[in-house]
Amino acid sequence: MKILSIAMRNIVRYWRRTLVTTLAMAFAGFIMILFAALMAGMIQTSERNAVIMDSADVQVHAHGYLDDPDLYKRVDNADALVDVLQRAGFFATQRLYGFGLAAAGSSSAGVRLRGIHLGNEATVTQIHHHVLEGAWLDEGVPHGVVVGKKLARTLGVSPGDEVVIVSQATDGSMANDLYFIRGVLKSVAEDVDRGGFYLLEHTFRQLMVLPEGAHEVAVMRPDRATDLESATAEVAALAPDYETKNWRQLQPVIARILDMADAQIIIMIVITYIAVGTVILNAMLMSVFERIHEFGVMKAIGVTPWQLTVLIYAEMLVQVIIAAVIALLTGWWVADYFQTNGIDLSAIAKGASFGGVAMDPIWRAYVTTEALVTPIVFLFIVAVVAVIYPAIKAALIQPVKAIYFR
Amino acid sequence: MARHAGAAGRKPKNDIMRAMETQHSPHILRLENVTKTYQQGKVEVRAVDDLSLAVDRGDFAALCGPSGSGKTTVLNLIGGLDVPSSGKVWLEGQDLATLSRAKLSAIRRDRIGFVFQAYNLIPVMTAYENAEFVLKLQGAAERHCRDRVMAILKEVGLEGLEHRRPDEMSGGQQQRVAIARAIVTEPAIVLADEPTANVDSVTADALLDLMQALNRHNGVTFLFSTHDQRVMDRAHRLIRLHDGKIDKDEVRN
Incomplete structure (x- = not known):
């Protein structure tokens, strides 16, 4: 409990670094939520145009x-x-x-x-x-x-x-x-x-x-939650003398392109978060090096390597939680705005298509749970990974060297 | 001053600690043929040279000698902050070299108090919290912490200053906090590295009075590293070091 309280105070004590690191994480999270929502919107529109406008399930x-x-x-x-x-x-x-x-x-x-x-x-x-x-x-x-x-x-x-x-x-x-x-x-x-x-x-x-x-x-299908494959099988059973195919089998290229859009989101998240991970790593390393003396004293009076690791992680986790809340709120708000109003691309993308399916000139975001949660989960994973090295560094500090380190 | 009751349930819990407490040796610590060498560039520096030493329970002893004689290195080795190049250090019958990092941390937390020349308080904590910190690390109950810390702060003359942070206190006051932190867990020994070096003479005398009183009335063992004549004058035992070896070891009444 004391370690967590120290973590909180350190976050406030180095408020400039905290601010920069937290805002960097929050910004990345915000961008990723918006990107994921826009991609989800594009996928939804394409699927809607391919399925709901023409082929059916x-x-x-x-x-x-x-x-x-x-x-x-x-x-x-x-x-x-x-x-x-x-x-x-x-x-x-x-x-x-x-x-x-x-x-x-x-x-x-x-x-x-x-x-x-x-x-x-x-x-x-x-x-x-x-x-x-x-x-x-x-x-x-x-x-x-x-x-x-x-x-x-x-x-x-x-x-x-x-x-x-x-x-x-x-x-x-x-x-x-x-x-x-x-x-x-x-x-x-x-x-x-x-x-x-x-x-x-x-x-x-x-x-x-x-x-x-x-x-x-x-x-x-009666609702979108019903599994496409099982619906196809059910229809086939009701029409045994005929050939039954679902839209993914009828339009495999479009299905593959839409599947790849999911992969694109993950790739973009990974690329962006590698950059964010570097920022976190740098900030936490600076934070450790600045406090080598302090860590030495803490170890001298009985703080264990594990408790120092917990301290470093607690400091990072508090910042990630704040960043995640900011990212979630701002990302959700802006994505929701674009879900309602969309981005008007008619001037530059009139008649454009995505995977052979016509694109609506108004590109709308689609706020899904996945679009909100995936970037936040990745943010936590990246932060946890980025802090491994600084935490180990702090845990293994030799007290005698650290105490006299200036 | 009354000897601290030593809160029930706050005694070290693990077997090693219990074993140590059952030791009836008069020596609280023992160094046997300890050598510590450093590499400074291409030159090997022998900071401590085949040094053997024993300190008894209740001692008020001082390591003295010129700069570079190895005083601080000896304290660091006793405190488990550093490891000897050869030789052995026993604290309450426990060979420090055999302990894991975590166990060594536990020994420092429960059995050793440190007072540094530069105070080395944790800057984000108040005087109360600095003194309380080690008790919290031990997992002490909230009420016990409060009673114990308030009693110690009163004892070291910091009543009313509990909520001040280190940067809001004078050097003498900070060193009192450091002493409070060092003795709050009732350690077997307090290692004080030049505790009077950064304070004026009046404060230095007051701090020495305090530590002497803790030694006399509470039986706390003190081992100083110093070249302050005032500390040397008050020490019951003076161990003079020169080039990492004991030059002279005198016990005074």
């Missing part, structure tokens, strides 16, 4: 469809399967896909037609909230379509403009019709932005002469 297809997205490879009993999945607690929707040529005025572009079940889709993805201009699909407007952002630019269309679709229907006939642009999406992902052409399910069926079945059943 799990997809069910006819065998071979993913390798060869043929109009005729369908999930025949799609409506029944959707029903089964919904009863099992999942959110599910049937989707229809086809390829075609879109033309508006003198411009044309290849598009991927996407037939959407309006009610079910809204339970699975948030795409209906991601409209940049105009409005989302409406059951009351069967010929209204929504297109990707870059596709609208390529075709030179905006809401209200007409667009013609030409394709081949399932019966071999020429499929063509005139639609009007109801809405233009914000950036989602490269393929959606360049070729996304959303129609109502029955409009698609009419165009492509496809009365039943679906090319894809998209499934979302």
